[in-house]
Amino acid sequence: MSTDPNDLESLVNRRYEHGFVTDIESETLPPGLNEDVIRAISARKKEPEFMLDWRLKAYRHWLTLQEPEWAHVHYPQIDYQDISYFSAPKSDDDRPKSLDEVDPKLLETYEKLGIPLHERARLAGVAVDAVFDSVSVATTFKDKLHDAGVIFCPFSEAVIKHPDLVKKYLGSVVPHRDNFFAALNSAVFTDGSFVYIPKGVRCPMELSTYFRINAANTGQFERTLIVAEEGSHVSYLEGCTAPMRDENQLHAAVVELVAMKDAEIKYSTVQNWYPGDENGKGGIYNFVTKRGDCRGDNSRISWTQVETGSAITWKYPSCILRGENSVGEFYSVAVTNNMQQADTGTKMIHIGKNSSSTIVSKGISAGRAQQSYRGLVKVMPQADGARNHTQCDSLLIGKNCGAHTFPYMEVKNPSAKVEHEATTSRISENQLFYCRQRGISEEDAVNMIVNGFCKEVFKELPMEFAVEAQALLNVSLEGAVG
Amino acid sequence: MLEVKNLKASIVGKEILSGLNLSVAAGEVHAIMGPNGSGKSTLAQVIAGQTDYEVTDGSVEFLGKDLLELETEERAREGIFLGFQYPVEIPGVNNAYLLKAAVNAKRKHHGLSEIDAFEFLKLAREKMAMLGMDQSFLNRGVNEGFSGGEKKRNEILQMAMLEPLLAILDETDSGLDIDALKAVANGVNSLRDPERAIVLVTHYQRLLDYIEPDYVHVLSGGRIVRSGDKSLALELEERGYEWVREAANA
Numbered sequence: 001m002s003t004d005p006n007d008l009e010s011l012v013n014r015r016y017e018h019g020f021v022t023d024i025e026s027e028t029l030p031p032g033l034n035e036d037v038i039r040a041i042s043a044r045k046k047e048p049e050f051m052l053d054w055r056l057k058a059y060r061h062w063l064t065l066q067e068p069e070w071a072h073v074h075y076p077q078i079d080y081q082d083i084s085y086f087s088a089p090k091s092d093d094d095r096p097k098s099l100d101e102v103d104p105k106l107l108e109t110y111e112k113l114g115i116p117l118h119e120r121a122r123l124a125g126v127a128v129d130a131v132f133d134s135v136s137v138a139t140t141f142k143d144k145l146h147d148a149g150v151i152f153c154p155f156s157e158a159v160i161k162h163p164d165l166v167k168k169y170l171g172s173v174v175p176h177r178d179n180f181f182a183a184l185n186s187a188v189f190t191d192g193s194f195v196y197i198p199k200g201v202r203c204p205m206e207l208s209t210y211f212r213i214n215a216a217n218t219g220q221f222e223r224t225l226i227v228a229e230e231g232s233h234v235s236y237l238e239g240c241t242a243p244m245r246d247e248n249q250l251h252a253a254v255v256e257l258v259a260m261k262d263a264e265i266k267y268s269t270v271q272n273w274y275p276g277d278e279n280g281k282g283g284i285y286n287f288v289t290k291r292g293d294c295r296g297d298n299s300r301i302s303w304t305q306v307e308t309g310s311a312i313t314w315k316y317p318s319c320i321l322r323g324e325n326s327v328g329e330f331y332s333v334a335v336t337n338n339m340q341q342a343d344t345g346t347k348m349i350h351i352g353k354n355s356s357s358t359i360v361s362k363g364i365s366a367g368r369a370q371q372s373y374r375g376l377v378k379v380m381p382q383a384d385g386a387r388n389h390t391q392c393d394s395l396l397i398g399k400n401c402g403a404h405t406f407p408y409m410e411v412k413n414p415s416a417k418v419e420h421e422a423t424t425s426r427i428s429e430n431q432l433f434y435c436r437q438r439g440i441s442e443e444d445a446v447n448m449i450v451n452g453f454c455k456e457v458f459k460e461l462p463m464e465f466a467v468e469a470q471a472l473l474n475v476s477l478e479g480a481v482g
Numbered sequence: 483m484l485e486v487k488n489l490k491a492s493i494v495g496k497e498i499l500s501g502l503n504l505s506v507a508a509g510e511v512h513a514i515m516g517p518n519g520s521g522k523s524t525l526a527q528v529i530a531g532q533t534d535y536e537v538t539d540g541s542v543e544f545l546g547k548d549l550l551e552l553e554t555e556e557r558a559r560e561g562i563f564l565g566f567q568y569p570v571e572i573p574g575v576n577n578a579y580l581l582k583a584a585v586n587a588k589r590k591h592h593g594l595s596e597i598d599a600f601e602f603l604k605l606a607r608e609k610m611a612m613l614g615m616d617q618s619f620l621n622r623g624v625n626e627g628f629s630g631g632e633k634k635r636n637e638i639l640q641m642a643m644l645e646p647l648l649a650i651l652d653e654t655d656s657g658l659d660i661d662a663l664k665a666v667a668n669g670v671n672s673l674r675d676p677e678r679a680i681v682l683v684t685h686y687q688r689l690l691d692y693i694e695p696d697y698v699h700v701l702s703g704g705r706i707v708r709s710g711d712k713s714l715a716l717e718l719e720e721r722g723y724e725w726v727r728e729a730a731n732a
Contacts (some may be wrong), residue, residue, distance in 0.1 A: 034528070080663065087666050234593075325637060355504075425573070429534075430569070430570045431570050431572050433532055434566065434569070434570045435572075435580070435584075436531070436553075436554040436555040436558065436574070437530050437531070437554055437555075437557075437563075437564050437566075438558055438580065438583075438584035438587075438640065438644070439555050439558035439559045439584050439587040439588045439644070440555060440580075440583050440584055440587050441555050441587070442555070444583065448572075448575050448579065448580065448583065449574070449575060451575075452572070452573070452574030452575035452576070452623070453573075453574050455574060
């Protein structure tokens with residue numbers, strides 16, 4: 001291995017060896033999108049009338065919209081008539097029967113990531129019947145949540161069992177008219193999660209734990225809605241560090257969070273979708289709309305994300321700080337390597353008096369990747385005493401990658417305090433030589449420096465995930481320096 | 483322990499070392515002196531494995547092994563330590579973390595089990611007390627915001643923790659006030675050992691008042707032009723580097 005600066009990029013050739021593809025053999029609707037397709041989706045899911053009406057309204061609005069072009073990402077034109085919008089879940093017959101039938105390389109990655117043994121089978125898509133452990137653990141969790149009065153179920157189940165709640169809150173944070181991808185999602189979403197925490201209840205467990213054991217493949221148009229009633233508290237984690245491959249290239253999810261008075265929602269994401277080969281071919285396009293509404297006074301919504309996958313990421317988890325003294329937080333680590341492109345950041349909209357927000361964004365670029373932070377801090381005229389602190393740091397590995405920062409601030413109240421700090425640094429040859437002279441291998445040195453850079457964000461993750469996330473970064477940047 | 487024979491090295495095509503010979507045995511302290519640009523630091527960097535330099539001729543043996551065949555980190559694990567002239571800052575990486583990773587990388591290389599956090603802390607505290615360093619050092623970022631004196635002390639702490647067989651200290655005295663110089667010299671002296679060789683690279687005689695060398699070499703034009711005992715350093719101080727330059731050209 002050489003540390004000649006001219007060679008620095010030559011080893012940015014990590015391949016995503018750990019993904020896996022299973023043939024889809026399911027009831028799949030033919031490609032194309034029209035009102036009949038939407039009716040068919042709704043019918044298959046046995047949805048009540050209001051749901052179909054909402055989907056159609058979204059679809060008709062979507063037809064009037066143009067795909068946005070302002071993001072700092074480039075990709076070929078997407079043909080929306082070439083996508084199939086519904087496929088039933090895989091049958092168990094198509095799945096591996098046990099871990100022995102799973103690609104050993106995938107298992108090796110699980111090992112590297114430190115994923116608990118009992119979760120590996122499910123992550124690898126082993127037929128559920130074979131995963132005895134997980135099933136019993138999940139049942140225990142289900143009972144515990146039920147006793148606390150927490151509703152946690154697939155979105156499609158909520159539509160049928162809790163139509164009033166869905167009707168009341170769906171689209172109340174991200175309306176179907178919000179943006180191109182959100183409108184598309186509203187029309188064709190297939191499933192997702194629904195969480196309802198009643199007044200005064202502290203959810204008895206991290207929903208991550210349950211989610212990791214029970215969640216099925218989420219599909220390309222995912223819809224999540226979390227409602228935390230007055231004084232309640234919930235921590236939710238989506239995604240996982242294990243590499244995820246999907247036949248569907250386009251992903252457009254919507255997540256809506258509602259926090260009432262004194263309620264708190266902590267939403268953590270670990271995203272490791274297939275990023276494509278070194279030329280970016282075949283990777284997932286991830287266009288996500290995530291927004292939280294701090295509707296009540298003293299409410300708090302916190303987004304923490306670790307993003308390492310996808311060919312293209314377009315994502316701005318945001319908070320509308322409506323309540324007085326409400327708090328919005330955004331902690332993000334985004335890693336882009338090879339040809340990955342990410343345009344990500346957050347929006348903090350201050351409406352309530354003395355609302356405050358914190359933004360900590362850590363971007364790491366390697367290879368020929370391009371990464372942009374795009375953030376908006378908006379203080380409305382009525383938001384007396386609003387405060388924001390933004391810290392936006394970029395770390396570059398090698399010479400052919402890029403980091404860009406687009407901070408927008410709109411402050412309409414003179415008593416507001418808004419601060420923005422930004423830094424850009426590069427892992428230097430001198431740092432690597434110093435570490436190697438102390439006996440530490442180059443790869444370990446890079447990991448050490450990267451993890452030091454991300455420390456502030458990792459400490460916001462649920463503990464068991466912080467460790468995995470750290471390992472994930474190391475795997476994602478394998479061979480980024482040579 | 484260290485045998486350097488006819489070593490020639492260059493950087494971006496410019497030759498810096500032009501046939502250097504040096505032999506260092508265990509237990510010895512060597513001082514390498516010379517004017518700016520004579521190749522002192524280059525020698526230290528080449529032995530440590532800085533790949534910006536290209537070795538064009540000659541050989542370097544360490545304990546009978548061909549050092550030039552080894553990666554930088556392997557050389558370190560075999561027992562070579564370089565005290566840097568300008569220790570680099572690594573923001574966000576905890577000093578203790580780096581130190582522990584380094585100690586364990588070496589232990590692993592020698593087939594030993596990893597040191598646990600408790601043992602490590604005990605050892606680190608011991609060495610820090612010896613060097614008169616504050617405990618808070620461990621929790622700061624590596625060299626982050628350190629003063630010149632703190633950085634040099636930190637190098638000596640790393641050396642004390644890693645217990646190298648061959649320690650090369652590059653201009654360890656530069657930028658130190660007299661108290662810091664004494665502290666660093668005390669640290670180095672306490673690490674003198676019949677099993678260990680120390681090579682001091684220095685521009686001035688001053689350091690040698692505190693660390694007494696067994697041999698002094700004068701470097702000029704990329705070669706050792708004169709070797710002697712510590713009296714050579716004093717003579718050099720008196721007559722200046724012009725004297726050796728003339729001698730080299732003669």
